[in-house]
Amino acid sequence: MPSDERFEQILRDKLYDYELPPPMHLLHGVVQKRRRRKLAIWVLTLSASFLLIGGMGWWMRQSQATKPPRQLKPMMPQADVAASVSNDPVAQRPAEFVRGAVAASENQAGLQEAKLSERALNPLPRYLHHAVRTQHADQGGLVKRRSRENTLTQLPIAALSSMPNTLRHRQLAMHNGCPSQFDKKWHSALFAEAYTGPWMGLSQIRGRRPQFAFYAQARRETESPRLGYTAGLRLALLTSKGWSARVGIEWSSLHERFYYEQENEERLIIITRYDEWGNVIGVDTTIEVGTLIRHTTNYIRMANLPLQIGWTYRSDNRRWTWGGQIGVVGNLGLWAKGDLLSPELEPVSLMEADAQYYTIFKPRVGWAASLGLSCSWMPIDGLRLFVQPTVRRWRTSFTNDNYPLRQHYTEVGVQMGVRWQL
Amino acid sequence: MTERELIEGCLRGERAAQEELFRRYSGKMLAVCRRYARHEMEAEDLLQEAFIRVFDRLSQFKHQGSFEGWIRRIVVHTVLKHFRKASTQREQIGLPEFVEGEYIDPSALQHLQEEELLKLIAALPDGYRLVFNLYAIEGYSHKEIAQLLGIGESTSRSQFLKARKTLQAQLRKLLSIFV
Numbered sequence: 038m039p040s041d042e043r044f045e046q047i048l049r050d051k052l053y054d055y056e057l058p059p060p061m062h063l064l065h066g067v068v069q070k071r072r073r074r075k076l077a078i079w080v081l082t083l084s085a086s087f088l089l090i091g092g093m094g095w096w097m098r099q100s101q102a103t104k105p106p107r108q109l110k111p112m113m114p115q116a117d118v119a120a121s122v123s124n125d126p127v128a129q130r131p132a133e134f135v136r137g138a139v140a141a142s143e144n145q146a147g148l149q150e151a152k153l154s155e156r157a158l159n160p161l162p163r164y165l166h167h168a169v170r171t172q173h174a175d176q177g178g179l180v181k182r183r184s185r186e187n188t189l190t191q192l193p194i195a196a197l198s199s200m201p202n203t204l205r206h207r208q209l210a211m212h213n214g215c216p217s218q219f220d221k222k223w224h225s226a227l228f229a230e231a232y233t234g235p236w237m238g239l240s241q242i243r244g245r246r247p248q249f250a251f252y253a254q255a256r257r258e259t260e261s262p263r264l265g266y267t268a269g270l271r272l273a274l275l276t277s278k279g280w281s282a283r284v285g286i287e288w289s290s291l292h293e294r295f296y297y298e299q300e301n302e303e304r305l306i307i308i309t310r311y312d313e314w315g316n317v318i319g320v321d322t323t324i325e326v327g328t329l330i331r332h333t334t335n336y337i338r339m340a341n342l343p344l345q346i347g348w349t350y351r352s353d354n355r356r357w358t359w360g361g362q363i364g365v366v367g368n369l370g371l372w373a374k375g376d377l378l379s380p381e382l383e384p385v386s387l388m389e390a391d392a393q394y395y396t397i398f399k400p401r402v403g404w405a406a407s408l409g410l411s412c413s414w415m416p417i418d419g420l421r422l423f424v425q426p427t428v429r430r431w432r433t434s435f436t437n438d439n440y441p442l443r444q445h446y447t448e449v450g451v452q453m454g455v456r457w458q459l
Numbered sequence: 460m461t462e463r464e465l466i467e468g469c470l471r472g473e474r475a476a477q478e479e480l481f482r483r484y485s486g487k488m489l490a491v492c493r494r495y496a497r498h499e500m501e502a503e504d505l506l507q508e509a510f511i512r513v514f515d516r517l518s519q520f521k522h523q524g525s526f527e528g529w530i531r532r533i534v535v536h537t538v539l540k541h542f543r544k545a546s547t548q549r550e551q552i553g554l555p556e557f558v559e560g561e562y563i564d565p566s567a568l569q570h571l572q573e574e575e576l577l578k579l580i581a582a583l584p585d586g587y588r589l590v591f592n593l594y595a596i597e598g599y600s601h602k603e604i605a606q607l608l609g610i611g612e613s614t615s616r617s618q619f620l621k622a623r624k625t626l627q628a629q630l631r632k633l634l635s636i637f638v
Contacts, residue, residue: 041623044623044627045595045623048576048595048596049595049596049598051571051573051576052490052494052573052576052577052580052596053596053597054487055487055490055573055577056486056487056490057486057487057489057490057493058486059481059482059483059485059486059489060485060486060489060503060506061478061481061482061485063481063485063503063506063507063510064477064478064481064485064510066507067481067507067510067511067514068474068477070507070511071511071514071515074511399472437473437474438468438471438472438473439473439474439475
């Protein structure tokens with residue numbers, strides 16, 4: 038019906054482009070809600086990472102615990118080995134026995150006799166690795182080189198079972214939760230790490246435009262880095278091949294010294310004089326000229342989420358390890374406190390609660406790339422102390438986009454902590 | 460500040476650009492929300508939710524077509540999502556009685572203020588209001604509405620007709636007061 042169409046047309050004309058006054062009071066809610074949601078996403082990511090790494094570690098540990106020890110395939114019938122062992126006059130000595138067993142098995146298989154070095158006669162595990170590694174066997178015209186990982190799987194089971202318990206333990210089982218680095222099969226173990234240490238933030242201040250170079254220089258001259266600290270907790274998943282993954286939560290405090298000195302600062306002092314009845318009898322006005330000095334320690338505190346992967350080399354006795362880690366650090370929040378020089382070159386506070394404040398820092402600063410080297414020592418079984426010098430570079434400027442200067446940070450420090458197996 | 464500069468500023472997280480974008484478009488979008496919502500508070504909640512999505516998805520805007528149209532689509536979809544989610548809590552209001560009345564002169568509508576029209580639309584039941592807004596004001600087809608709301612095309616048509624009749628009846632009542 039034309040009247041219905043006209044009715045709709047009028048409604049459309051009146052309402053489609055109808056505009057109400059902008060509800061600016063709602064913008065704060067939009068910003069706050071977005072911030073809360075982003076934080077929730079970070080928390081969920083952190084929880085999921087914990088669950089993933091924890092779950093993987095638990096699953097791998099469970100699967101290791103439930104599987105029977107690997108059955109080693111003998112290269113000769115066990116009865117023959119037993120016979121050869123029983124005839125061996127030095128069978129009672131473990132090292133000699135294993136050497137005899139290896140030789141016997143190699144002869145049985147038609148392989149050339151191993152050339153055993155003096156070194157090979159020493160500690161048994163080393164002997165086993167080196168002896169077999171240096172062998173080359175010609176079988177059917179093909180040269181076959183045996184890798185050190187294959188050493189144990191080539192041994193007769195009787196020889197292995199006759200090894201001293203400690204040796205067998207070292208070769209086949211995880212030592213205090215640290216998987217063997219020379220096992221062919223992947224093993225893993227889950228650890229918790231707690232650390233703290235000295236930490237320092239080195240800021241690089243640059244103007245967003247050339248005309249701000251003077252202000253940037255003034256800020257550089259009034260601020261200098263001081264020693265702060267870091268502390269954190271993390272989960273570490275270590276594998277038998279030396280690879281590791283870490284995730285955790287960290288609190289860092291970067292400290293800076295703000296020092297401002299202004300000569301010829303004028304200060305007006307007004308003193309009102311009263312008589313005994315409280316009436317004003319005079320006002321003295323004095324102008325003092327001197328040097329204004331403002332000296333503050335600034336604190337930039339950050340909650341971070343570090344994620345790392347790394348590789349670790351272990352010494353033969355596993356007491357010592359050395360490794361390297363790379364990773365990313367996500368910032369969950371940043372809080373700054375202290376003073377700085379405003380663009381008008383006046384000292385102002387970073388705290389909103391103060392009368393003269395000037396907020397320059399973002400509430401969150403994205404992510405940083407990190408690089409670290411580590412060394413650890415095991416004083417007692419199941420516990421390891423570690424030291425990890427780390428350097429970290431934040432990708433984005435810490436300052437708001439409407440602030441005339443960019444302020445990037447490089448953090449350096451040493452994380453010192455303790456690691457224990459879960 | 461041009462539209463492109465505004466968008467790029469928002470993507471860089473500049474508070475000033477966010478404020479400007481909100482100032483430029485929130486008034487119109489609040490009017491859109493008012494048409495769909497039952498009351499002002501619901502409209503403000505919907506607007507906040509819609510602008511969170513706008514800021515979150517700003518990087519997806521390809522600078523093809525109208526930016527305002529893009530924001531409007533997000534607002535409408537946010538509203539529809541809200542009503543789908545709240546379908547279990549929807550007001551169970553009985554259909555208002557409408558009578559086949561006399562002819563209503565469409566030009567009489569011209570004398571009504573937009574605020575009064577918004578109030579009339581807001582008084583419609585949820586289903587009527589959604590379909591009426593989508594078809595009569597936004598210009599969606601019944602097929603599109605059926606897809607958006609998960610209803611049949613014939614349902615969309617019948618809801619729209621009933622909404623229009625209800626609205627006309629309410630208008631008649633209102634205009635009779637003025638006369």
